[in-house]
Amino acid sequence: MAEIGAVYYGGKGQNVKNICSSDAVPGRIEQKLCQPCLSKDIQTEADVFCSTCDEFQCTECSNVHNTHAFLRNHKLVNVKEVKPKLVSFDMKGLDQCDQHQKVLEFFCEDENQLCCSTCAIVDHRKCNSVVEIQKIAGRYASASYQLKVKLQEVTEKGEKVVQCTKLSKEQLDQDVKEIPLTIRRMRDNVMKMFDDLEVSVPKDAESFKTETLDKLTRKQSNSEKLAAEATKSLETIDNVYQNGTPSQQFILEHRMKKQVDELSSNVDKECQRLETVTVSFNFDETLKLPPLPISDYVPGQLTLAYSVSEAVKPVAPVDPIFKLTKITSIDLKQAGDDMEEPLYTGLDFLSDGRLVAVDRFNMKCLIYNEKLEKVGSYQLSYRPQSVVAVSEEEVAITSDDRHFVVGTIDDTTPVRIVSQSGEEKDFRVDFPDKKYPIATSACTYIRNSDKVVLTDRYEHTVYIYDIRTDTRIVVKDDKIKQPGGVTVGPSNSILVCSIETDSIVQISQTGRVLSSYKLDMRFPRYVLVSRDKSIVTNACLGENRLQTFKITY
Structure with a gap:
């Protein structure tokens, strides 16, 4: 292998x-870049550090201290003499071992786990690679971006859930109050419905018939034209192939290709939209029943449903x-x-x-x-x-x-x-x-x-x-x-x-x-x-x- x-x-x-190693290979130094140059998206090695400006600068950028009188009292130090600052930060217990309440100082690369000194000795003594965190911290790519993206997603989803549940509670209360009103309105409208039914339904059916007949007539006419054009084209092709020269046949093929493709596409569209149109009016079967006690027959249906709003549907994470x-x-x-x-x-x-x-x-x-x-x-x-x-x-x-x-x-x-x-x-x-x-x-x-x-x-x-x-x-x-x-x-x-x-x-x-x-x-x-x-x-x-x-x- x-x-x-x-x-x-x-x-x-x-x-x-x-x-x-340090002895074997020259050139391993920590490079500090000029911060004014970085702001212009230019990478230049820093030569000095200004403690008043609190930034690293190259020779060219630091010359501004000699140009302006109010900057001349700033203290400039050679970059090689600057010692790194150690900043103390309260991790609020995040740097403590959950099991032993000790500071997390080690990392087990075999099991991808943080360890305190006790964990390293007791739980990971047989592992091959347990290293000090401070020695490998710079080796691993930062995961802060992924963490922030996930936390932002959690925040947004949590807010959506709160908003959705509030709206759902309000809607539920309103829906329950609306049910008696719906029934009363239905009672008042039922009698008027039959009076209007004799007039409106035949009128609507007639309008539908007129509109549909127009569509069907146009569809029939279009299809007849397409069929006629196809028949004419077939006759032309037969004519040229029986009586024309090879050159004429070649020209015909190339001239007809676009026309035939267009005819084929148009007729495919007409075929995809084939419909059979009918008109009927039928009462609901329940309306044909004789009057029954309300306990046996409820002329309606109470629907209880859960639905997901478009506003709160999960959104796929963006890469x-x-x-x-x-x-x-x-x-x-x-x-x-x-x-x-x-x-x-x-x-x-x-590293x-x-x-x-x-x-x-x-x-x-x-x-x-x-x-x-x-x-x-x-x-x-x-x-x-x-x-x-x-x-x-x-x-x-x-x-x-x-x-x-x-x-x-x-x-x-x-x-x-x-x-x-x-x-x-x-x-x-x-x-x-x-x-x-x-x-x-x-x-x-x-x-x-x-x-x-x-x-x-x-x-x-x-x-x-x-x-x-x-x-x-x-x-x-x-x-x-x-x-x-x-x-x-x-x-x-x-x-x-x-x-x-x-x-x-x-x-x-x-x-x-x-x-x-x-x-x-x-x-x-x-x-x-x-x-x-x-x-x-x-x-x-x-x-x-x-x-x-x-x-x-």
């Missing part, structure tokens, strides 16, 4: 290369559609010690924002900073296929004969899990009995909803498998042609490379295509998301590129 697209499912794996704005782009060229032109087949973000990539053709692992400046390069002894950042200092690199998690090549089980001990186990999903050769499929795992996403390049299809229910959604769309790399984006939507259309496509977990972003690179193959940023690379010899994008809603 060999890996196609690695997904970090839990644990550090066995094939971990400790190549990203946020985001845009990609290019930040940086570099061309991947053959370096002096490279054997071939680079081909990046694996990407991942480290401090740096990018780790593996070059399959030149057997290298490379590190880039946020400006896509190369800050580290490591020669490997094998051809790598993919890479996963396990922690700030460790990555796992997979190759054709070394694997960590998930994708397979030429195997009927395209996605698997590998434990820390090296044992393999399958997802409980009924995958199709199909083998995917290398570069024909990719996969990712959505942890929050326990779903596996699999692409089939030459079927132009994206599959979304629900592990909990063993069901799948099949996504086919004109925007998705030769799907390649796939990853989990903001709000747990799915981003997939559409190789043939040179674009990135956003898909919801329900399989709805939300948006498509056209790239200025050919054949995009691999895509990755980290917080509000995305990285894309392609596989086009002579035009290889690596690009970063800002994600906005």
Whole structure:
């Protein structure tokens, strides 16, 4: 089994290369951006911090302190001398363990649970990966947006329920009061009804007959014309095919096609509206009965019903559609010690924002900073296929004969899990009995909803498998042609490379295509998301590129 697209499912794996430590790789610093520039949607590294303005500034923006006299007493400090502020916030018990009333300090990645010190020792001592929260807090994508969306939905639905129940109570009281009045009105109107019946019903029936006869006459006339035109056209066709030249026959076919289609469409419409019209008047059977005691016969019916108002029907949640704005782009060229032109087949973000990539053709692992400046390069002894950042200092690199998690090549089980001990186990999903050769499929795992996403390049299809229910959604769309790399984006939507259309496509977990972003690179193959940023690379010899994008809603 060999890996196609690695997904970090839990644990550090066995094939971990400790190549990203502070001593081994230069360039890992916390970058602070100029806040005035950010307000203009420009990313510039800050050089100083103004404690009076309480903001980081670049050299150009900080020069305003020398221009205006009232700003000259502001204290400017070199950004490297600024120490991070620790802000105390009352969590009102949310940071306390429900069972032991201790502060939650640990997180069990195996069971996806928060732990206090007692939980970690008693309940999770056999788990493979229990880590300190403060060390991994920056690694996970923020879920605040999803939480706020759900809470907003709860608030709106709660308010709708309150409003609906108030209206229902008022309506119920009014309906009960109306019943006696309805009966009295009926008693007064029954006698008048029969007086009016003899006059109104025949009059209405006559009007209906006149109106209907007009419609039927027009329908008959239209159909006769259509039939006559069709007969005439048939005669013309027979004439030309018996006496005309091949050129005349060819011209006739093309000239008649539109006319025949129109005739066919019109006659189909008439056929769909065929009706048989009748007129009758019959009394309700109950009115033919002799008078009976009210206990035996009630000339009416009390209806008790529940209905759902349009205003309070549940509304399907709206998936946020985001845009990609290019930040940086570099061309991947053959370096002096490279054997071939680079081909990046694996990407991942480290927790401090740096990018780790593996070059399959030149057997290298490379590190880039946020400006896509190369800050580290490591020669490997094998051809790598993919890479996963396990922690700030460790990555796992997979190759054709070394694997960590998930994708397979030429195997009927395209996605698997590998434990820390090296044992393999399958997802409980009924995958199709199909083998995917290398570069024909990719996969990712959505942890929050326990779903596996699999692409089939030459079927132009994206599959979304629900592990909990063993069901799948099949996504086919004109925007998705030769799907390649796939990853989990903001709000747990799915981003997939559409190789043939040179674009990135956003898909919801329900399989709805939300948006498509056209790239200025050919054949995009691999895509990755980290917080509000995305990285894309392609596989086009002579035009290889690596690009970063800002994600906005």
